[in-house]
Amino acid sequence: MTTAAKLRQRSLLGVKDLSAEEIESILDRAQHWESSGKKIHNAVPDAIVANMFFENSTRTRFSFEMAAKRLGAQVLNFSAAVSSVNKGESIYDTVRTLESIGIDAGIIRLKPIGVLPEIASRVSVPLINAGDGNNEHPTQALLDLYTMRKHFGSLRGLRVAIIGDILHSRVARSNLWALRKFGAEVCFCAPPNLEAPELDAPYVTMDEALGADVIMMLRVQLERHESGMIKSAEDYREHYGLTVERAARIKGHAIIMHPAPVNRGVEIDDELVEHPQSRIFQQMANGVPIRMAVIERALRG
Template sequence: MTTMTQLKQRSLLGLKDLSKEEIEAILDRAAYWEQHSSKVHNVMQGKFAANMFFENSTRTRFSFEVAEKRLGAEVLNFSAAVSSVQKGESIYDTVRTLESMGIDVGIIRLKPIGVLAELATKIQVPLINAGDGNNEHPTQALLDLYTMRKHFGNLNGLTVSIIGDVLHSRVARSNLWALRKFGAKVQFCSPGNLKAPELDVPYVTMDEALKADVVMMLRVQLERHESGMLNSAEAYREQFGLTVERASKLGEHAIIMHPAPINRGVEIDDELVEHPQSRIFPQMANGVPIRMAVIERALS
């Protein structure tokens, strides 16, 4: 087996081309790590993990860092805002520089689509996608699947409504690719100018979306309001927000999800964030064992 083939198998660039069996193995390993009460393990002692974020992040970056430290890895945090990228250094040169210094795995978030896939053909360490443009966000979808599986026991047959700005959402895409492999039905609900016509997914009304087993609200990218793609935050809430009134129509078994960060009072009312049917904060907690499993897979 060639080195590049091995790297590809250990890297996690997306879920579209990952098999159901591979995804299931990651979910099972995450369950293993979640059951361990000890916070720190030395399975990755002596390994160096570099978090390379060329785009702002709070939850994903901290979640990866906690996962790395729980595995006993040495952690290097890179921020584009205080790096030579500001002096004109290319993303490739930055990643290549860290590789030459001896990192064992790179976790990367960036805006341009396609750059990560190209990097993976040139860099000799496994790479993990922490979000690239509106392409994929695989670890977010994995923790979403893990959250659903914990609640329902099985993903097969679930109906999942993803509501909001699908056009610019990497979360929607990764969830779509993964959920379909497990026999779940995915449907979108979105303003007309924020749909993704290239994705073969049915769009439903808000009333129909609320009948699902899982109602996943996407973050409203308020900068779209400045560019004219959204009329206003208030108008969005009225038409596509999960209000208290709308939430009262959810089935008793249904759960509310959100990848965060949350715009309270826009895509979801404040009172619903920690509602008994909400799994928003458990989602965040589940991100740590999921990322432990993904990092372990990359370094094993």
Template sequence: MMITQPALKDRSLLGLKELSRDEIESILNRAAHWEAQKEKLVPVLESHFVANMFFENSTRTRFSFEMAEKRLGAQVLNFTAAASSVEKGESIYDTVRTLESMGIDAGVIRLKPSGVLQQLAQKVNVPLVNAGDGNNEHPTQALLDLYTMRKAFGELKGLRVSIIGDILHSRVARSNLWALQKFGADVRFCAPQTMQAPELAEHAPYVGLEEAIDADVVMMLRVQLERHKHGLITSAEDYREHYGLTEERASRLKPSTIIMHPAPVNRNVEVDDAVVESAASRIFPQMANGVPIRMAVMERAMKL
């Protein structure tokens, strides 16, 4: 059966900026259903094939998707650019079309360039799920973040959420901003001048670190240490001193505040080692929440 374009569009997940609040909430609710299942394997997608196409390195996201897909009983093909024809010049489009021709029912894609995924989605006849595209969006990360916050506070409306770190290059910050504001959360950014994205200032204010840590949710972003040579930060030690969530700063958080991070964490840079493991930290529960969220997303993509 040919999939009509409207149905295909509805089943893809390219980003959260254009997704309605109701649709986001339905994914969160379905994730709660999957988290509550005692059986690890519920094969609702037993006859479906999915390709995880990672043109950019990933460990946590890829394994989380694979775990979610296999728990739903799907047949999983894992594709990494390092072991593919992409190294020989095959285009991303041709790679996706090749796998589509072989009969996949959905594709999960992570890639460096922004905007390419949206173009691909218009040219192929299988649902696509964005596992991170450039500096654009990372929708499943933001969904698991919202899910983590909702579990901690009951609802998202009125929450003050501070996102601290490299906003300029962060697709996590963007997806969280678009989604959280749909639910009435108060989002604030905190970043060194060299890591600010000026175009986002009209959507959420930039504040100093002391104001930022006065929040319900303190979300730290990974410092990409490889950017040192580009002059974005002087050193890891300097970044920790001015923008890191040190033990001293963490001790001044409100008792109800939770600490989040999309991982991997540079311990003792953006978050002190002891803070990663503290009672306020939700860093490892976030990772756990990624599986039911991605189960909900993949079921939505493939179950007709």
């Protein structure tokens, strides 16, 4: 196998092109890390990992940083807000700069779609996609699958309803592509102007969505209100929010999920965030072992 091919295998640019076996191996390795009694490991003690975030994030960046440090790696945190990118330095040049000074892997979040594969093909360190535009968010999908597998034991046959702004959601896309590899049934529920017709999945009503095994709410980008894509937060809650009244109608075995951060009282009522059937904070916790598995894969193959 060529060096370039090995590098592609260690990078994680998306879940769309991963096989079910590759995904399952990451989930299994995450289970190993979660079950370990140790807080800090020396799995990659000499490695240096760079968090390169060209788009703001708190939870994802901290989760990746925690994962890398638990593996024993050193972490460089890069923020576009305080970098030369604001002075005109390209994203590629920034990645090449960090590669040149000796990083072993890069975790990257950026707004442009389609840029990441090109950058990955031109550098000699593995890259991990921490979210690119409205294209993919692979580690979010992996931690979501991990959360579902822990609760249900298997993904096959699960009915997953993803509710919200499908048009702009990388979470919806990655989950759709990943879940289908395991025989899960995915449906969407969204305001008509926030549907993504290019995605091959059925759209259902809110009432129909409540019958799913997994109710996955998406964060409402409240700035969409300013552009007129949603009428108001109140109107969105009335028609597409998971209210206490609606939650009373979900199945007893069903779970509530959300990629966070949560707009309490908009896409989900405040009382439901830590409801017994909610797995929102468990999802966040599961992000660390998943990202440990992904970083380990990038560094060690």
